Amino acid sequence: MSKILSFYRKPEKYQYLFNREQPFTVYGISNLDKIPQIHYLSKEQQFSIKVVANVLPFRVNQYVIDELIDWTNIPNDPIFQLTFPQPGMLEEQDYNKMADLIRNDADKFQIRKLAGEIRQRLNPHPGGQQTLNVPTFNKQQLEGIQHKYRETVLFFPGRGQTCHSYCTFCFRWAQFIGDKDLKFSSNEASHLYHYLRSHKDVSDLLVTGGDPMIMKARHLRDYLMPLLDKEFEHIQNIRIGTKSITFWPYRFITDEDADDLLDVLRELVQKGKHVAIMTHFNHWREMETPMAIEAIRRLRETGATLRSQSPLVKNINDDPDIWAKMWRNQVRMGIIPYYMFIERDTGAKNYFELPLYRTWEIYRDAIKQVSGLSRTVRGPSMSATPGKVEIQGTTEINGEKVFVCRMIQGRNPEWVQRPFFAEYDEKAMWLDDLKPAFGEKKFFFED
Numbered sequence: 001m002s003k004i005l006s007f008y009r010k011p012e013k014y015q016y017l018f019n020r021e022q023p024f025t026v027y028g029i030s031n032l033d034k035i036p037q038i039h040y041l042s043k044e045q046q047f048s049i050k051v052v053a054n055v056l057p058f059r060v061n062q063y064v065i066d067e068l069i070d071w072t073n074i075p076n077d078p079i080f081q082l083t084f085p086q087p088g089m090l091e092e093q094d095y096n097k098m099a100d101l102i103r104n105d106a107d108k109f110q111i112r113k114l115a116g117e118i119r120q121r122l123n124p125h126p127g128g129q130q131t132l133n134v135p136t137f138n139k140q141q142l143e144g145i146q147h148k149y150r151e152t153v154l155f156f157p158g159r160g161q162t163c164h165s166y167c168t169f170c171f172r173w174a175q176f177i178g179d180k181d182l183k184f185s186s187n188e189a190s191h192l193y194h195y196l197r198s199h200k201d202v203s204d205l206l207v208t209g210g211d212p213m214i215m216k217a218r219h220l221r222d223y224l225m226p227l228l229d230k231e232f233e234h235i236q237n238i239r240i241g242t243k244s245i246t247f248w249p250y251r252f253i254t255d256e257d258a259d260d261l262l263d264v265l266r267e268l269v270q271k272g273k274h275v276a277i278m279t280h281f282n283h284w285r286e287m288e289t290p291m292a293i294e295a296i297r298r299l300r301e302t303g304a305t306l307r308s309q310s311p312l313v314k315n316i317n318d319d320p321d322i323w324a325k326m327w328r329n330q331v332r333m334g335i336i337p338y339y340m341f342i343e344r345d346t347g348a349k350n351y352f353e354l355p356l357y358r359t360w361e362i363y364r365d366a367i368k369q370v371s372g373l374s375r376t377v378r379g380p381s382m383s384a385t386p387g388k389v390e391i392q393g394t395t396e397i398n399g400e401k402v403f404v405c406r407m408i409q410g411r412n413p414e415w416v417q418r419p420f421f422a423e424y425d426e427k428a429m430w431l432d433d434l435k436p437a438f439g440e441k442k443f444f445f446e447d
């Protein structure tokens, strides 16, 4: 019997898990050697984690270490890859330079300087997030807000800009390395209300981060309850992006204000908003612990809908069977598969990226294994500067092999749903690598 079914049939068997004191111990570069399972890693592996974690963010907590990682399968375990920096995440040259500094006990200043140089080469701000998506008011940039697609405003509440653990492939990695200039945030909800008040064509607010579920319930309440006011009637859908079901499901079960948090969602639903929890699972294993199952059950009970979106990443989930099983589990548990993303062109992308033709093959080989209820998932899609571009397949037209693409979201609303064709290229990894098919000079969105 699957863990999910046995949990639903025998919840009392798992009660001990919920009653246990939950120490929220967080590990990073400074207390790596305190991880109880650290002896599973060789000295060399521990050293390489330190080298990479001086450049890319690293944070993992006790729950992930105890419940999700299979320590007998290191380094291949997908959740280990998801949370622990790996030597291949830096270019060899950069890795060696950083390793030398650490071996020679270089001072902090030197290490920070090199880290800064390497980070600049890792495209810290992909897709014009800071230059093109941040709206202005009275010539001032509205901090904490992004607005790219007409219907949906993104809000980055200041208190929700961190996570319980960090994903090694995170496309917002730059905001976790303590560089203030690189960080989006806003302590100022008034910007948000002002902006929404004057944009009546916005129907969706997407609260994101970091992880907004890291916030205290009362702060989430303060941000969201004003949206029940009549002047925000046009905001029909409140989406909250979160990875907490994976990294800290106790957030919805035993945390001090867990019930209060669920009440906020319940109240928004009862008063007429559609609340969508945008979950993030990379592997089915994340949703199979009794705690994750209970967290999902409690979230659904509020009347919120749960959807899932996730990138396809090499070394973690580049296998159609992983996706098929994940989607089947999700549908069974009441989570609607929504997006499969292509890993963005930032951070340790060389370690995670897959050729576009492969992303499509994996999507197709996964989707053909599941019923129509899972085929709500779109993808594989690139969140690129002009919009979200879906690879719909490959075909041959007049003897030319092409990618069939579709713009599913566009910076210009007129672009939405436009199909287009690109030259087939086995090496293409991102939209920038594609050339228009049939000898055309430009894609329609390049004018």
Ligand SMILES: *Cc1c(COP(=O)(O)O)cnc(C)c1O
Pocket: 146, 148, 149, 152, 154, 206, 383, 388, 408, 409
């Ligand atoms: C994906 C995305 C959205 C949401 O798009 P939907 O297709 O409505 O889910 C909004 N803003 C940005 C910047 C996005 O990348």
